[in-house]
Amino acid sequence: MSEAALQFAEDDRIGRVASVDTSRVAIDVTNSVLLTRIGIGQLVAIRGATEREFLISMTERVTRSVREELPDLEDAGDDAVLLAAVPTDLIQAVLIGTFRTIEGAKANTFKRGADSFPQIDRDCFVIEGANLQRFMGILGAGFAPDERLKLGTFVADRSADAIASGDKFFQRHAAILGSTGSGKSWAVALILERAAKLRFPNIIVFDMHGEYSPLADKAAGGFARRFRIAGPGDLEKPGDDVLFLPYWLLNRDEMLSMILDRSDQNAPNQASRFTLHVRTLKGQTLDNQKREAVKKTFTVDSPIPYDIKQLIQLLDTDNTAKGVGKTGPVKGEWEDKLTRFLSRLEAKLDDRRYGFMFVPPVQAMTYDWLADQVLKLLSSDGGLGIKIIDFSEVPADVLPVVTGTLARLLYDVQFWMNPTTRTPVTLLCDEAHLYLPVRDDADAVQRQALGSFERIAKEGRKYGFSLLVVSQRPSDVSRTILSQCNNFLALRLTNETDQGVIKRLMPDSLAGLTSILPLLDTGEALLLGDAVLLPTRIKLDIPKIPPNSATRDFWKEWGTLQPQEEAIKVAIEHLRSQARI
Numbered sequence: 001m002s003e004a005a006l007q008f009a010e011d012d013r014i015g016r017v018a019s020v021d022t023s024r025v026a027i028d029v030t031n032s033v034l035l036t037r038i039g040i041g042q043l044v045a046i047r048g049a050t051e052r053e054f055l056i057s058m059t060e061r062v063t064r065s066v067r068e069e070l071p072d073l074e075d076a077g078d079d080a081v082l083l084a085a086v087p088t089d090l091i092q093a094v095l096i097g098t099f100r101t102i103e104g105a106k107a108n109t110f111k112r113g114a115d116s117f118p119q120i121d122r123d124c125f126v127i128e129g130a131n132l133q134r135f136m137g138i139l140g141a142g143f144a145p146d147e148r149l150k151l152g153t154f155v156a157d158r159s160a161d162a163i164a165s166g167d168k169f170f171q172r173h174a175a176i177l178g179s180t181g182s183g184k185s186w187a188v189a190l191i192l193e194r195a196a197k198l199r200f201p202n203i204i205v206f207d208m209h210g211e212y213s214p215l216a217d218k219a220a221g222g223f224a225r226r227f228r229i230a231g232p233g234d235l236e237k238p239g240d241d242v243l244f245l246p247y248w249l250l251n252r253d254e255m256l257s258m259i260l261d262r263s264d265q266n267a268p269n270q271a272s273r274f275t276l277h278v279r280t281l282k283g284q285t286l287d288n289q290k291r292e293a294v295k296k297t298f299t300v301d302s303p304i305p306y307d308i309k310q311l312i313q314l315l316d317t318d319n320t321a322k323g324v325g326k327t328g329p330v331k332g333e334w335e336d337k338l339t340r341f342l343s344r345l346e347a348k349l350d351d352r353r354y355g356f357m358f359v360p361p362v363q364a365m366t367y368d369w370l371a372d373q374v375l376k377l378l379s380s381d382g383g384l385g386i387k388i389i390d391f392s393e394v395p396a397d398v399l400p401v402v403t404g405t406l407a408r409l410l411y412d413v414q415f416w417m418n419p420t421t422r423t424p425v426t427l428l429c430d431e432a433h434l435y436l437p438v439r440d441d442a443d444a445v446q447r448q449a450l451g452s453f454e455r456i457a458k459e460g461r462k463y464g465f466s467l468l469v470v471s472q473r474p475s476d477v478s479r480t481i482l483s484q485c486n487n488f489l490a491l492r493l494t495n496e497t498d499q500g501v502i503k504r505l506m507p508d509s510l511a512g513l514t515s516i517l518p519l520l521d522t523g524e525a526l527l528l529g530d531a532v533l534l535p536t537r538i539k540l541d542i543p544k545i546p547p548n549s550a551t552r553d554f555w556k557e558w559g560t561l562q563p564q565e566e567a568i569k570v571a572i573e574h575l576r577s578q579a580r581i
Contacts, residue, residue, distance in 0.1 A: 027091040040062070055116070132156060203427075316342060499514055
């Protein structure tokens with residue numbers, strides 16, 4: 001029989017239970033010497049209903065107060081009776097789980113939640129030293145070998161690995177949150193590195209600044225495949241790594257959010273004619289492709305190619321056509337009502353920054369092109385299941401609709417896939433505050449993206465589609481999306497508003513843990529959620545291939561590096577051409 005992981009001596013006893021409520025316990029300290037070693041986050045074991053059971057709690061407050069008492073007459077002496085100062089030490093701890101040395105056929109088990117409440121005067125013991133090492137060791141032992149996700153080590157015991165359930169971490173949505181410079185990008189690179197060791201991982205990274213490109217460098221041991229959203233310089237001769245998102249992939253609302261001015265009094269007419277003509281043109285494509293079955297059930301939102309120049313011609317005809325009256329031509333039903341709509345549409349077509357959408361290559365206008373593109377992103381061929389999509393050249397004003405369109409497209413494919421052939425997919429949304437803002441602060445374009453991502457957050461788990469949200473400003477990220485995340489890797493957060501967001505997302509019993517967020521060292525994090533048995537502070541492992549996100553040493557570099565005039569001139573030409581030629 002295995003020996004008990006928790007073995008306490010009299011010197012480990014810190015005190016007795018003084019009071020209990022539904023989630024917290026107050027401990028009357030009797031060992032004042034031991035109290036000096038207690039810190040916030042220290043684990044304390046409370047004797048349970050049997051000798052084989054301990055309720056595990058985490059300290060969140062340690063206090064000492066002094067009261068004056070009359071001494072015993074024997075101690076007072078012959079002089080006048082004096083008042084004696086007597087210290088009163090208390091610990092407030094939050095209940096987090098139950099440990100049993102024996103449970104059926106199993107030994108040394110730990111589960112979240114308390115099966116019973118501590119009883120008054122029960123002994124309480126500090127978990128430290130060998131007891132702490134053994135206890136930390138069993139936390140990850142409960143996960144099957146193919147489920148284990150190693151993230152680092154416990155700060156409380158650097159010899160014990162911090163293991164999370166990889167299944168629960170990804171299937172129930174997760175968030176990595178921390179101020180700039182706290183180690184978010186390294187945490188992302190570490191998780192991707194761990195996932196890449198699996199046979200068929202399927203993670204799609206939305207990389208806003210191109211910082212994860214080293215992970216795709218095969219010469220340096222890279223394990224990912226990298227794509228770029230096409231920039232103005234890619235329109236003539238796009239490479240194999242360039243992605244286009246043709247306008248015909250956008251549904252009606254996404255397209256109109258970019259073009260339609262809702263304040264225009266003719267906006268309803270413009271939306272109506274746009275919808276009619278797009279549906280007609282998509283129907284013509286299906287006729288040409290002899291797709292009779294699809295023609296019977298398709299909608300205006302179906303991703304079917306059509307020629308946008310024909311759309312402009314049809315809208316222009318509406319805008320200029322005269323009506324026929326009794327005495328001759330009269331003003332047409334749609335005449336001059338589509339002028340501003342056409343101007344905005346043509347302006348988008350002429351802007352090369354939007355070339356990835358409105359100037360797709362010829363092959364992107366074929367019926368079978370979509371399947372080939374989605375296969376690049378949803379397959380794990382050749383072991384390259386980690387896909388990094390670089391959005392750094394996408395204009396900021398259209399970034400939300402681009403990310404939203406791509407996310408919706410991938411989710412819709414997963415939704416319509418046969419459940420027996422469906423494999424899990426995770427979208428890693430880097431810098432999520434840029435395109436997933438709080439709904440009250442979102443404009444029409446951003447709301448379209450929000451709708452797609454919020455749908456995934458609410459329904460994705462049922463279809464094997466999850467989100468991993470990464471942000472340095474959680475207070476600026478959609479509340480709906482964060483509220484659906486069941487796992488959090490919270491790194492250092494110095495802003496009180498951001499700390500408040502994390503606090504509101506946690507159960508009331510664990511909210512006190514957020515007070516440590518501004519004190520975390522770089523690379524340290526609080527790991528909380530369904531993926532771990534014990535909410536705890538961990539030190540993240542360093543990834544083998546770091547991302548391009550290292551903080552520059554301003555003072556040192558100002559003392560050693562001179563700005564290169566030729567590089568500045570080249571950058572100006574890149575700015576003018578909107579391409580890194």
